[in-house]
């Protein structure tokens with residue numbers, strides 16, 4: 058079977074004055090259609106960099122990245138834009154809805170850039186909103202919705218373009234734990250319906266909702282396998298990672314309350 | 315991308331911050347309003363002058379000849395002969411003498427009344443009009459005998475009839491420089507029947523005029539060409555004849571009213587062009603205002619740009635969105651400017667009518683369709699031109715940095 062996502066020896070190197078920072082340091086991995094993968098790691102481990110490259114927002118310094126069989130590692134900006142439009146659906150921590158557009162218009166945006174006719178745009182946006190259960194809020198502005206509802210709108214927007222991969226970057230980070238759980242359950246449901254989901258998070262308790270975990274540290278993969286394997290949630294240098302309360306929450310009792 | 319959505323977004327963001335939008339568009343509004351006002355004034359001025367000339371006749375040719383007091387001097391007979399010789403170009407000629415003198419009737423004095431000495435040919439029997447356009451109302455025009463014998467008779471304009479004689483003038487007498495003249499004819503109203511207008515005039519035989527104002531250094535002849543188009547050829551004929559008599563073109567000056575009209579027109583046009591250029595500078599300033607606010611808007615909406623790019627907007631999609639927005643802003647500014655300009659032109663028309671007391675058929679500052687079209691086109695063009703730089707900046711933003719911005 059052809060891989061949906063294939064990283065071959067990917068490096069992303071930032072030059073900080075004298076010093077080189079290897080944000081990704083020789084990463085190779087594959088993700089197949091229908092998978093639900095969580096990419097986890099501490100702050101600074103290279104998650105955002107990986108997500109930017111997977112999401113075709115950035116290109117690697119070296120190595121090749123095939124998305125749906127196409128080499129996208131050396132593309133120009135506008136070609137990348139087209140790939141993002143056709144193959145990727147983004148879900149961001151901050152929802153990233155455009156405040157001046159109503160819910161319907163927000164969901165239609167990817168279709169607008171795909172050159173879909175107004176009629177079809179409307180229809181597909183409505184269907185997408187029905188999937189997240191917000192069809193009745195079509196005419197509302199994002200600011201009139203709760204955080205959880207806004208995140209569901211952004212999921213509807215990601216689904217509208219019928220992408221090959223749904224890329225969720227800390228999708229629960231701005232939500233309370235109950236709505237966060239709802240969103241995760243929803244992602245699981247999408248995956249069960251056949252969508253490929255890649256979830257980026259620093260939080261082990263969230264990562265374990267995926268089927269597979271890829272753990273990054275200092276730009277390298279240190280674990281890649283089943284999320285239910287006890288090895289999957291072992292965080293090295295746990296005492297250093299005061300920012301990373303996810304793991305603590307998992308073993309101790311609820312730090313965030 | 316989608317023009318309709320960009321347009322709606324632009325209008326939406328203009329509406330959400332009205333004060334800022336107004337300030338952004340102010341330069342464009344003022345510039346466009348100024349262009350409309352200036353072109354309206356120019357158009358009105360041209361129309362007004364053309365009307366004045368039209369009233370006087372557009373086929374008139376004036377020949378001014380310096381008198382030398384020698385046998386060289388051209389005589390009225392020579393001019394009559396010229397008209398007879400070239401009937402296909404010239405339709406008439408008369409000596410035409412402006413008389414400086416006070417007009418009195420009873421105890422009334424008429425200071426602004428024009429008195430002219432003319433021949434019987436000043437009146438065209440076939441058309442029933444005099445050379446300057448008025449037609450006969452009552453009585454008759456000056457006759458050959460009146461001129462030959464220098465009879466003390468006159469034909470008066472409608473204004474004099476009304477003001478000096480209360481509407482019943484035939485057979486009555488008025489004085490010019492103390493000399494009495496009997497009214498034999500009254501002209502029909504031609505102008506607006508006000509003081510100093512073309513209805514405020516008196517025609518006497520030119521032989522009488524010679525007596526009233528002696529020692530004149532020049533003689534004036536008024537020709538009429540068949541129509542406006544033959545005026546140039548007719549002028550050439552008159553000039554040739556005068557050159558033959560004097561052998562020196564310094565002794566005479568021949569002007570056609572068509573030429574004068576054209577000269578005036580081009581002068582007004584030049585003046586308008588200069589003023590419009592000055593107004594255009596304010597349009598330029600308006601454009602810079604738009605550029606400035608668009609740059610601010612691009613910065614404020616960095617995150618929106620990042621979102622759009624992450625969803626698949628290409629550089630050109632973002633660029634056209636901001637250009638459409640700038641174009642819409644300046645087009646709305648331009649429309650407001652056009653409306654303001656038209657209102658101002660109307661106000662100016664009314665103020666001028668009030669000050670000059672000319673009423674409705676005087677000067678009218680009339681906006682031209684062309685002026686409106688150009689002003690609107692230029693304002694949209696300026697928006698697009700000055701919107702390009704900010705739009706390009708937006709199009710080039712890196713989506714990762716843009717998404718992280720807040």
Ligand SMILES: Nc1ncnc2c1ncn2[C@@H]1O[C@H](COP(=O)(O)OP(=O)(O)O)[C@@H](O)[C@H]1O
Nearest residue numbers: 071078080098099100101102103104105106107
């Ligand atoms: N634009 C950049 N310029 C320089 N260094 C960067 C840049 N982006 C990320 N880095 C560095 O790369 C490493 C990985 O960062 P990142 O991918 O953001 O990690 P994470 O998202 O897991 O916290 C960090 O050391 C970070 O400082």
Ligand SMILES: [Mg+2]
Nearest residue numbers: 101104105106
């Ligand atoms: Mg990060």
